[in-house]
Structure formats: structure tokens, C-alpha cells
Amino acid sequence: MEFKLFDLSIVEYAFFVTSVLIILIGLYAALVKKTLIKIVIGLSILDAGINLLLISIGYLKAGTAPIFSPALVKNMPLTLENIKKLSEGMVDPVPQALVLTAIVIGFGVTAVALSLVIRLYRHHHTLNIDEIKNLKW
Amino acid sequence: MNSILEITGLILLLIGGTFLFLGGLGIFRMPDTYNRLQAGTKATTLGGMSVILGVGFLEPGWMIKALVLVIFIAFSNPISSHALARANYKRGKYPYLKGGEEYDKYREVVTNQKTKEEAQ
Amino acid sequence: MVGSPVLFIAIPLLAAFLIPLLGFVWKESVRILPGLVLLYLLYLSLTLMEQVVHTGTIVEVIAGWAPPWGINLVFSPLTGLLTTLMILMGFIIWIYSYRFKNIDFQEAVKYFILLLMLITGSVGIVLTGDIFNQFVFIEITSISAYALTAFYKGRDSAEASFKYLMIGSLSSMFLLLAIALIYSQLGTLNMADIAAKAHLMKPEFKILALIFFITGLGIEAEIFPLNGWAPDAYAQAPGPIGAAFSGIVVKAGVYAMIRVMFTLFDVAGTHQFLIVIGIITLIIAEMSAVRQEHLKRMLAYSSIGQMGLVIVAFGIGTEEGVFAALFLMLNHAIIKSLLFLSGSYLVYHSTGKYISEVDGIARNLPITSFLFALGSIAIVGMPPFAGFWSKWSMLTAAAHSNLILIIGLVLSVSLIELVYYFRVLNRIYFFPKKKEVVVKKPTINALLAMGLLGLLILIIGFYPDSVTGYLHAASQSLLDKGKYIHDVLSTGQLLLP
Amino acid sequence: MKKILVLSLLAVFGVYLAEVLFKIDFGHQFFLNGVKDFYLTASPDKLKVANVVTSIVVNFRGFDTLGEVTVLFLATTAMSSILYKGRHKLGERAVLFSSSRIVMTGSKLLFPAIILLGVYVFVHGHLTPGGGFQGGVIIATGFLLMLLSYQDYQVSHVVLSVVESLAGITFASIGLIGLLNGGTFLHNFLHTGVLNNLLSGGVIPIIYIAVGFKVGAELTGLIYTALNEKD
């Protein structure tokens, strides 16, 4: 099925535009917002945007997932030529592996950040960044 | 295309789609949380089950996984909606009556039961 | 075969996973095991270093796939030198914190795991030859750094740590963006491969990726607009961790940045950019250091200023400049660690860590004060000690490149450093002691650690030839980009199962 | 004032970034001889692993995964170090009201199914989508369900850290065995078998199972530490 809509170039770049927008929103939240939890939310939004960007860089139009599933290799002997032919229609697996790592790392950083938020709240009884100013910012 | 399995599967998909649509509509249109939960649970339980079963009929290799999924939905969906309703009740939100005011019928029933027990 | 570079990562990881298990069996082992690991790695790195200087770079392939495809570790004279330095500093910091305050068992487990991982992550940043792997190691380093900054519950450490975390995670996002841009253009993540193919990139991508890299790595390297975290983190972290930051983490950050700038891309104007940004960092940091009332904050700003000096030296770009920069890094790691370690005993019991609280403390803590004085004199650049030779080599490098401005700058900066370090020394030795200040005698292991550092300063000061050979080899290996690419990409065939 | 400054800076940054990104032809490969072609052919051909992402994560770039597992391990350690309150034990779990019997029974019934699903996902990591991380996360959500529905459900800290350490040691020592056996760290020293068999891929499934156990234990510990954080 070919949708006419997808021939417009701006729709093709929708993934890039979305990811850039989300990166910007995350940066805005991380830089401007005054509540600690909002800042952490901003960081995790930023993370999501970058992950989307990476995956859409690796996308191949009309490509399949990079898995040689039984259905895919059903009626072929697994010679090198066949594998090469199949692999030409697959999307790039490297960004997927990178994003897999990046998601987990981002989660770890978020967990550490939130535990720091709890510590700060226990100390100052506020989440406002303007009132936590024992050190020079 | 016209084997009996595929026709059954397609019919099941159709039923599932209809019920899912109705459930979504119910969530959108119902007045309070309890009614919405009712629409969202009952309709989507049936809808989701029949969609999954339909997929199982269309691709016979996936039938076992589909059955497992159906059992999983049969367990998890009612339990989760029960938990949601209970949390809502404990927060002090009661069902609407026709006129629009809230009324706690459940507490009445419970207190009635308690008085009965005490009477006995 | 003595061992392979991958052991620098694998053995500490194994030990870190083993520590919680051993803790159930024998509690003391939690404190001992990291030291044994670091001692072994020190031996390994020294032997490998000796081998590398004579026979050339070792490229270690992981999982049997040759470099463009697999991840590789590069143990060249440069990375070997930094690895040795970091592990040496890590070992000394371990000695210092072996009987670290009165922390209980649970806290000791976490402290030593995090310390070990801080060192491992920094070593990984230096050794790896793959940008995404470098990102992973940077995350390992930074997460341990956040946790160690917030280690003390009583101070405002959580605030400093949160600040560090915010800036740090923003920077790692920028790194990831840079990696995405490079991958979208070249389809490879290996540094040598990128360097070989860099001319294929469109210039916009190259410049944007370079900007992202500088922002991302500049955090660890404490470059000027991005070093807001550093003074707070240094001041709030435990004493040995401050030493570890300035001796280990910052070195790794500077290395990563220099590697990106010197090897990955050759965009015109990077050297000038380095000089300008280094000078700005230097001037602002030294000016702030003069005004500080807190001892640790003063040391932190001094540390930032020294890194600015290192970056200026790298920016000179000639072999002499790089040699001077590496020499400065080496000396700074040793001397600044000594200053942090001894300084934290000088203000052990005071909450504010004010400079005014060290008045006349030399009578109670003669050895610590002496070592602090030794470090101060050395870092200012007084002739017979270690700091002198590095500043001297920097001056000659600048003179040979006809950069008169830099000579004047270095001299005036040394003057400023002289002012603020001698202000502290004056208070330590010649002011009457305040009554209420309680002093804490350093423990044996702390004295041992500080003594080792002082000994190193004296050795480098009186026999600078003992390290200059390695430094020359290292600076040559940094500047020879073609050899790096060749060494990595020509490593063997595919080793298949 | 600060808001406007940041917004305008962000706008400039975003426009520049978007302009550069629009030079990428979406949906087409931009570079000529990248590393991905090699991965796509070598994974089914040499390693006999159907899921190429798995073979990249575990074998070609297995070192990253070792680092990643370490990051999670560090996050758990860091979290418990930051929230550590002294010699006394953990605080009470924060609950508003106890769960009803239906939820308790239901989660007791669902718990084994969720654990089984997690194990399935990471055992089949080299054949189907999913693997150690996903399976580990699913196991952790199973424990989360139990922790949320039973107020007095305890996860033994000792068991968690033992599982975590053993899994990590397994990963690192498989790498070291590879170093002794084949000359490189994480060398695939086992027979690789036939494509799309459960027992294929040499050490890859073993490593992914270890990763699954480790991630599951770590995330459970992390949630447990966070949930019991009420003073």
C-alpha cells in the first residue's frame, strides 16, 4: 500500500521534527523549571527525544526488523548470498543496540537523581530550587 | 482465504473491534469514574479477548500464545479495575445518582449488614 | 605475555561484583580487596608501559572482531601513561581512605565499590577506542561521582551532587547527540575508523558534532562555562574524593576532549579555540581562587585554573606544547591530590572549612602542615620541586612558538597562585592558634599516603628525567594521528569461533 | 527574563539542529560502507543468532553491555548509599490503605505467570525480540506487583545481592574464560549450533540469561529501596 501522503517531504521528516521538538521541550524544562521533580522529568523527556532521533536515523524505508525469524528464512538454504539479500531489506540494527543501552543508562541516572531529590526534600522540606541555596549556584 | 478457520478469525476480529470501539466510546461518554470503569473493563475484556483469539485463528501457530494471553487478560483486567474502583472509593468519591449528587450506597449496605449482625 | 589491557576493566568489575558477596563472609575483606586489585593493576600497568615504550602500541580486540566492527582498547604510550597515573592515584587514595572516618560496614561496602568504579570508569574512558563505549564509561564514572559527592549526610552534599548530576546528564545527552550525528554520516563508531573517514563528513555535521563533543566532554574537563559544578562538588565531597576528582576524573575528561579534537576531526582553528578557552578558564578560576574563604573551594578553583593551563598548553599544538601539557597533568594530579588530602586534615573538624581556621595549626599537625607546604610550593612552581619543571617546559614551548602573551600569562598566574597559597601558609605557620579549634591527628595510613605523594613530588623534582622519557613517547603518540589509525585498523584478521 | 533568553537560545539551537538533520535523507542509508552490513551478515552466518540486535548487544559490542550492567549496579548502590540513614534498618513502606483480598489473590496468581514470562523473554533473547534487559525488567515488575499488593511482603536483601553478584561474576568470568580460551575478552568459545535453535549462539544465551538475572535483581532491589523510603 502506498499512501500519497507520505510523498510529501515534510511528513517524511516528521520523526526528526518530533524528536527535535521533544529535545527542545526537555531542555526547556531542565533549564527553566524551578521544581526539582520537573527538572528530572525534563531530563527524561530529553532522553526520549534523543532515543527517537537515533532510531529514526537507523530506519530504512520499507525495511524489516533485523531478525532472521523462522518465517523469514523458511524456504531458503542459509548461504551467504541469501543472507546478504535478506539483510539488504533490514533496518540498521546498530542504533537499536545503542538505544537499548542508552535507555537503561538513562533509567539509572533518573533513579539516582530522584533519590537525590528525596534527600534534598528531607533536608530542606521544599522542592523549589530557589530556596535550596546554601551553596552558590 | 475461505477456510473455516480464517472466517472464524475474521468474525472474531470484527466482534473485538466493535466492542473495543464501544468501550472507548463509553469511557468518553460516561458521567463518572465507576461507569467509565465499567465500560472500559467489560467491553475491552471481551473485545481484547476476541481480537487475540481471532489472531490465533488466523495464524494457527500462535494459538497457544493467544490462549495464554486470553487467560492473562481474564485475570488481570478485572483485578486492575477492581483496584481502581476501590482506590477511588477510598478517596471519597462516590457514584452519581440520577440527579447528579453523589451517594454512598455501599456504606449503607455495609452498615445495614452490621446492624443485622448485631441484632442477631 | 604479562597480561592484556582488558584486565584493567575486567578485574575491577569482577572485584566490584565480588565485594558484596565477600562482605557476608569476612567484613574486613571489603576494605582490603580494592587495594589488592589496584596494586595488581599498578604492577600490570607499569610492566605494560615498559613494554609499550619499546615495542609500540598494544591494541586489544574484544570478542574477537577486528576494530572497525568490534570494540577495541588501545594501550599506547599516551593512554598507558594516563592509566598508570590514574591507578597510582587510585591506589594512594585507597591507602588514605582505608580506615576512613568511622563509617559502618554497609557504608564501607558502598564507598569502596563506588571508589573502585570511579577509577575503573576513568581508566576505561582513556583506554577505549570506541566513542559509544567511551560514553558508557563516562556514565559509569559520573554515576559513581554523583553518589560519592553525596556521601556525607550532614553537609549540603546532596545539593552539590544534584547540581553536578543536572549538568552531567545534560552533557551526556549532548554526547549522545554527537554520536548520533557521527553515526548518521559515517556508519561507524570506532575512533580510528572515524578519523580515517572524517573527510567524508559534511562540514555542518562535523562542526555540530564537534560542538556537542566539546560541550559534553567539557563538563568532566572543567572548561570555563561548564565548571559550575566543580567547586561545590569538591568542597562537599569527602576529602579523598576531592583528590580523586582532580587527580583522576578530570584527567580522563581532558584526555577524551583532546582525543576528539586532535584525532577524530581536524577542523581548522581548534588550537586557537583551545588557547582562548584555556586562557578564559585560567583567568576566571585564578581570580575566584584569590577571593575564596573556604580552603577546599580555593583548592578547587586552583584545580580548574591548572586545567586551563593544561588546555592552553595543548593548544600550542607543537610536540613541546603537548609534552608540557602532559607534564602539567602529571604534576597536577600528584600535587593537587596531596593538597586535598592534607588540606582535609587541616580543616578536619570545622564545618565551614574556612581558611581562617587553620591559624597556627602547624604546632599540632607538624607533618601534615609540612606536606601541605611542600605541595603549595611545588604547585606554584618553585625551582627544585616537580611543578617547576612542568611550568618551565611550558614556557619553553610557548617561547619556541613565539607566543609571548602566554609566557606573560603563565608568569602572572604563578604570581597569583603564590599569593593565595602563601596566604594559607602564613596562617598555618605564623598566626597564633585559636583556642576552640580541635585538631585531628592523621591516621597511619593517611600519613603513609601523603608521604608517598610527597616522595613522588621530590623524586620528580630532583630527577625529572625519570618521567620525561615516557612523556616524550606519549606526546609523540598523541600527535602522530596516522600511526594511531594504522595501529588500530591493521590489527589482525577476524578471529572467528 | 531568563525564560525569554532560554527560549530564544533554544529556538536558535533547534532550528540549527533541524536544519542539519534535514540533510539526512530519511529512510535511506546515508553512508557507504558502515559496520552494519557486516553485523547483518555475520550474525546469522557466523554466530548463528537470529536476532541481530542481540548479537550486537551481547557479542559485537558486548563490552558496552558489561558497562551497562555496571551502570545499573552502580545506580542501585548509589541509590541505597544516598538514601542510607544509619545503622537502623529500613523505614516503613508507604501505604494509604491495605489492598483488598481480590487484589492479593489475583496478584498471587499472576506473579508466577509474570516471572515465567520474564524468563521466557530472556531465554529466547537470541531468537525473538527481547532479551536480558527486557526479561529482567518484567521480573522486576512482577516483584513490584507483589510489593504493592502485600503490605508485609519482604524481599530478602541478602538473596538479592547474592543473585546480583553471582550473575555479574558469571558475565565477567565468561569474558575472562574467553580471554584464556580464544585470546580475546568475551570470545565466543562454545559451539554455535544451528540458526533459530534454542541452543544456538554459543555463549550469547548464557550471557543474556546472566544479564536477565542481574537486571531483575538490581531493579527489584532499586524499587524495594525506594518503596521503603518513608521515615
Next chain:
Amino acid sequence: MTGAAVYSVVQRDLLYAVIGTGVISLILSILFLFLQAPDVALTEAAIGVALTTIIFIITIRNTVRYEEDSNRHSKPASK
């Protein structure tokens, strides 16, 4: 997805904002599925939707729920 992101940044009730980030992750994982990345979609669904949201909610439970609350100084110790 952008809408959800804006919502979770603008929303002053932190609990709702966190649910907004969960929605972002959900849409993100569906997009990953469209972009032929089932592995990543699975991870994002598990980590982004379930675990991150839970950790955020636990934090909110231990601190305050509304953004306005953070300005109040008179709030007693949480003990």
C-alpha cells in the same frame, strides 16, 4: 507525543505530569514498533512506562504533589 511532552512540562500537578511522561514513553514505544525496532519498543515499554513512572510516583509520595506546594515554607517535617 509533543502534546504529551508539553502537557507534562506545563502541568502543575506533578502526579499528572508524571503520567504525561508515561504517555510519552508509550507513544515512543509504538513509534519504535513502526520504525521496525521491536527490541527497543519492548525495553521502552517496560522501563519507560512502568519503572520510570513508578519511581517518579514513589518520589512524589515522599515529597509533595503540587508544584505550588514547593513554595510554602511552613510545611512541617515529614516525620
